[in-house]
Amino acid sequence: MKANTASEPSLLAATGLSRSYRGGKGVFDITLKLAAGEVLGLMGPNGSGKSTLLRVLATAATASAGRVSWFGNPNPRSPSVRRRLGVMLDQAAHFDKMTGYQNAWFFARQFGLAGELARDRLDELFRWAGLWEARDQLVGEYSLGMQRKLNLVEALVHRPSILLLDEPTLALDYRAELDLIERLQLLSLTGTAVLLATNDVHLAERICDRVIFLHQGRAIREGHVPELLTELAGSKEVQLQMNSPIPLDTLRSLPAVEAANVDGDTVHIVLARGANPAQVLAVLNGTADLVSNMRVRRPNLGDLFLKLTGEALPVTHG
């Protein structure tokens, strides 16, 4: 992973990129760069445009406006560009009536791997992903987690220069997630650029050099992860599990509260630097039976997003 990549040439560069859909959805005026060895995270709630942006950058969709170049080449349909991209889209999408190994073999060969090399790499990756025993099973019989692992195998097999992964930890068990993080760190050290679309704040904090926050299709904040987290230094995140709803406006009006949001029966509150959780509880004075559980923890990127937008990222971890 890289601490500073500003001066390095970009493998992937987008300027003023927009991709709009009917109904006003899409991504608008996105500018980003991705250097060799860098890990960049795209974060935002569902519908914020992460997958749309990743599809355009993966050449699976075309931009409505703006410029994108891959390795200096602006043609998304160029086979020489696509051969150097490893893509995992949001939908697992396989040939269900073929086995996992047949699927992966097809993609490996399409990306130009010779037979022997494809076999060696696939054998290694199937073992790494824990799919070795299921390699001759039809993909239609795979669980979602297994299909996502197969997507990872297919994205990695040709050792691309840029990896574009949409929610790569979705449906993975904890062991598989740790293995993936380790692999991505290793790949980044050897010069592979990684672009992740994720809501997993732990994943983003662990492996991303930089993140871009997307909200309603626009990049609202970009920065290196340590710098972004510094902005929250000294503040706390309080999670209150409620038995019944409480007025959020009252909470938000408190000077101690920087942001507050409800996710199901849980209220997330970002406290200002130096503020005490007791100040929040004081507002709930006389209604303490409303709160069934309270947790105070160090704030993370999700809290910064909440502070910036007033909207919480979906919870991907318990």
Place this chain on the structure above:
Amino acid sequence: MMVLAGTIWQRELVEFAQRRRALIIKLAFPLLVGIPLVTAAPPFYAALSLTMLIAIIGTVGAGAVLTRERHSGLTLRYRTLPVTPGRLLIERLSTSASIDLLQVTPVLVLIALRHPSRFEWWPALLLSTAAVLLLGNLMGAVASKLSDSPGEVMLYVFIPLLPLLYLSGVFTPLSQPVLLVISRLLPFSYLHESLLGALSGQPNLLPWETLLGGFGFLVGAAGLTGRLGRRVTESD
């Protein structure tokens, strides 16, 4: 033993061969329809029905598969392959059309066995069948872009297909000069003529004219498929 496919056409064939139930149905259906037509029906009606059957097999199959792929996300995955859109579409549709040809081959063999003296029509029949199947697949691919379900593909396929079949003189013999000229610009007329010839009917064209027409449409269909590759596979 597991068969590994590394190219697009190999993958299509492997998947086709692995879907055993679909394989049996696909091979049996044209034969079940074809046997009474070839053995008992008057040549004009047999040629009419078989032209429609071949046109429908080409259009509906490809359209339904491509619509399903669009919904499952496979279309997006195909787009990320390092293959030009034209080559991708040609490879996919020509394989699909070849499988369709395999499907109707038992019927063509039956025609040859039943009317062995009409052998001069066989090359024209083969070429015009291939041309209609490839063009049908292309029509299905275009229809899949407009459709949200395999059922909707049928609608978008039949809306142009039925008038085109009429204009090809498939339903009723054409006598007006303008309509005759139009029919010669459509691939179905050559298939219909060659079927009439091979079934011992009364075609309006000579075998070599039908052969030439079938060949021209086959080449044209391949060219058109390559040209439309980007529009069909890459546009959203």
